[in-house]
Structures are given as C-alpha cells and as structure tokens.
Amino acid sequence: MAAATDDAGDSNEMIRVVSSDGEHFEMPEAAANLSLVLRHMIEDDCADAAGIPLAVVAAKPLAKIVDYCTKHAAKSSGLTIEEAEELKRFDAEFIEVDTDMLYDLLVAADFMGVEGLSKLAVQRTADLIKGKTPEQNRETFGIVNDFTPEEEEEICKENEWAFQITKPPSRLC
Amino acid sequence: MALPVRDDVLTDILRRLPPWSLAVAWCICNTWRFLVDDRALLRPRILPHSVHGVVINYIDHRRPHLFSRPRSSSSSVATGGEIDGNLSSVPSYRMNWHVMDHCDGTLLCDIGWGDRLCVCNPATRWWATLAWCSEAMGFVAREYLAFDPATSSHYEVFLIPALSEI
Numbered sequence: 001m002a003a004a005t006d007d008a009g010d011s012n013e014m015i016r017v018v019s020s021d022g023e024h025f026e027m028p029e030a031a032a033n034l035s036l037v038l039r040h041m042i043e044d045d046c047a048d049a050a051g052i053p054l055a056v057v058a059a060k061p062l063a064k065i066v067d068y069c070t071k072h073a074a075k076s077s078g079l080t081i082e083e084a085e086e087l088k089r090f091d092a093e094f095i096e097v098d099t100d101m102l103y104d105l106l107v108a109a110d111f112m113g114v115e116g117l118s119k120l121a122v123q124r125t126a127d128l129i130k131g132k133t134p135e136q137n138r139e140t141f142g143i144v145n146d147f148t149p150e151e152e153e154e155i156c157k158e159n160e161w162a163f164q165i166t167k168p169p170s171r172l173c
Numbered sequence: 174m175a176l177p178v179r180d181d182v183l184t185d186i187l188r189r190l191p192p193w194s195l196a197v198a199w200c201i202c203n204t205w206r207f208l209v210d211d212r213a214l215l216r217p218r219i220l221p222h223s224v225h226g227v228v229i230n231y232i233d234h235r236r237p238h239l240f241s242r243p244r245s246s247s248s249s250v251a252t253g254g255e256i257d258g259n260l261s262s263v264p265s266y267r268m269n270w271h272v273m274d275h276c277d278g279t280l281l282c283d284i285g286w287g288d289r290l291c292v293c294n295p296a297t298r299w300w301a302t303l304a305w306c307s308e309a310m311g312f313v314a315r316e317y318l319a320f321d322p323a324t325s326s327h328y329e330v331f332l333i334p335a336l337s338e339i
Contacts, residue, residue: 106178122182126189134200141176146203155200158325 015042016051017066023059024051025066031073035065036113056111061104068094068117095124099141102128184212196323215323226256228280230271236260237272237282239295262298263291274318279328281318290316292328303330 015032017025032038032047041052054062071090075083097105102121109117129137138145147155176183187198187209199209209215226241241256260280263270268285275281282291284302293300313335320328 103177106176106182110179110182118182118185122185123189125176125186126194129186129190129198130194132194132197134197137197137201143176143202143205145201159196159200160326 015047016049017062018051018053019057019059019062020055021059023062025059025062027066027070028073031066031069034069034073034114034116036115038112054108054112057108058104061101061108064094064097064101064105065108065112065114065117069114072116091120095120099128180208184208184214187212187214192323225278228272228275235269236265237270241295256295257298260293260295262295262300263293264300264302273316276318276320276328277322279318279320281316281330283316290330292318292330 013029014026015029015038017027017032017038019025029042032042037054038047038052041047046052057065072087075087079087095102095105102124105117106121106125109121128140132140137143145152176186178186183205187195187205190198192215195209195215198205199215200206224242226239228237228239230237237260239256239258239260241258263280263282263284265284266288268288270282270284270291273281273283278296279292279294282293284291287305290303290305291300292303314332315335317331317333318328319331
C-alpha cells in the first residue's frame with residue numbers, strides 16, 4: 001500500500017554525465033538506469049550537479065548512448081506492437097555506423113553495462129564478419145595478420161574454402 | 174591488433190557467427206584463433222543438436238533413401254536447391270548399395286556388396302569412389318568414416334579390424 005510513491009524509479013530527475021573529453025550530457029534518470037554503472041552510482045548518491053565522470057567514454061559515443069538510453073527508457077514497458085516495431089527500426093538505424101564508432105560503442109556499452117546496446121553492437125559486428133573471407137575481414141576491422149609464414153601456409157592449405165568467396169553448404173549456415 | 178574489446182565481448186561476437194563464418198574467423202589472426210579454440214566455440218556448433226535427416230537402408234530394396242527436413246528458404250538458396258532424397262548423385266552402376274556409415278553430413282556407401290566404396294556429400298552432390306582393401310589385407314575389418322569440418326576439409330576412412338571378444 002505504501003509502495004506506490006517510489007515504485008519503478010519513475011522520477012523526472014535529470015542525470016548529468018561527463019565524457020572523458022569533458023563534455024556534459026543530460027538524460028532522464030530512467031534512461032541512466034539502463035546503464036548498470038550509472039544505476040549503481042545513482043543508488044550510491046554519486047549523481048550530483050557536477051555530473052558522473054565516465055573516464056573511458058568520449059563525447060561522440062556518449063552522445064549516441066544518451067540517445068539510445070533516452071529512447072529505450074521512454075518506451076520500456078507495455079509496448080504495443082507498433083511501438084516495438086518502431087523501436088526495432090530505431091535500433092537498426094542507430095547501429096548503422098562506421099567501424100570506428102562501432103568499436104567505441106562496443107567498448108562504451110560494455111564499460112557502462114548497457115545490456116541492450118551491447119547486444120545490438122555485438123550482433124552488428126557479427127553481421128559484418130559473416131560472408132567475408134579472412135582477408136576481407138582483416139580489412140574491415142583493421143586486423144593485422146600475425147601468423148608466421150609457416151602458420152599462414154598451413155592455414156591456407158587446410159582451409160582453402162575459407163579464402164574463396166563461395167556459398168557455404170546450407171547445413172553450416 | 175584485434176578488435177579493441179575485452180575477450181568476453183569478442184567471444185560473444187564470435188558466438189553469434191554461424192559455423193562457416195566462425196571457421197573463417199579462426200583463420201584471421203592469432204587472437205581470434207586462440208579464442209575460438211580456447212572457448213571451444215566451433216565444437217558445439219558443428220555437432221548436431223537436432224536431426225536434420227534420416228538415412229534408411231532396406232533389406233528388401235536395392236538402394237537407401239535420405240529423408241531430410243526441408244531447409245529454410247534462405248539456406249536452401251545457398252546450395253542451389255533441396256537435398257536429393259534419392260541420393261541420385263551416388264554412382265551405383267545399377268548395383269545394390271547401402272549406407273555403411275556417415276559422419277557430419279557425409280556418407281560412406283557400399284556399392285554392389287563389396288564391389289566398391291563411395292564417399293559422398295548429399296548436400297553438395299560431391300562423391301568419390303575408393304578401392305576396398307580389407308580383404309587384401311588378410312583380416313576381417315569394417316570401414317568407418319571420419320569427417321570434421323571444424324578441423325579439416327578432408328575426410329578419412331578407417332579400417333578397424335574385427336577382433337573376437339575373448
């Protein structure tokens with residue numbers, strides 16, 4: 001009976017966060033709560049006017065994360081089918097980013113403990129890997145081929161199929 | 174350098190890859206290769222968790238059949254069509270034949286009751302015939318097929334001698 005007032009953390013308070021390069025951002029408390037790290041800070045009363053410092057998250061990815069959390073917090077419960085579809089479309093557009101931003105989002109979402117965004121970025125990265133040869137993947141992700149010439153030869157010989165752009169057998173997809 | 178993320182995050186990414194892409198990821202760099210091996214990511218994907226097909230040998234019919242579940246449209250497009258349940262790609266030379274062993278989608282067939290051995294992949298319609306050698310070696314043995322695309326694209330046929338139990 002008395003639980004109604006502080007139920008669901010539904011306050012309108014704005015939470016301030018500060019990026020590693022000193023930019024300030026604001027988001028509703030419900031949005032900040034989507035980040036495990038921010039939620040713990042808020043629960044521990046560390047959210048003050050100066051803002052919560054996020055030492056490893058630069059302004060560019062942080063702006064995206066604030067967007068993501070604000071959008072998702074506004075539509076967190078009791079979604080209609082249309083709203084769920086809209087949120088899906090938002091996610092799909094949201095994650096259409098270059099690999100630099102994708103890296104930043106992967107690292108930042110992992111650091112801040114934003115589960116939904118982590119999953120989204122992880123899935124996007126996996127989708128980028130699919131259907132490419134090893135060399136194409138190295139190019140996409142800027143990965144240096146660190147095999148010794150002997151290892152390389154062995155791998156190429158054993159996995160010739162992987163280096164050609166062929167369609168995989170359906171049972172492996 | 175690989176992706177600038179923690180190993181757990183990279184593992185999570187690799188875990189979402191279909192087996193084919195995961196095997197490609199194994200060829201990219203040492204970090205990825207190590208993770209795929211260390212977390213044994215390929216093995217549970219390659220080993221079947223569900224039945225994709227049943228091969229039936231008959232005692233009163235000259236050839237086996239393969240009952241295979243229709244694949245989803247996207248994956249059947251990838252191989253250019255459904256798997257042929259009549260296994261018509263197997264060169265049976267109008268002789269009786271049956272499936273002796275199978276391993277990871279590849280079949281080992283006995284054609285003509287000992288006339289010749291055939292290894293085939295019903296999905297790709299690839300096949301190869303092998304010479305029998307158990308009789309030539311002077312002992313009773315049975316042929317078995319080993320194939321693990323996670324380790325190699327090559328298959329092996331083993332001859333295991335039949336020993337008496339006592």
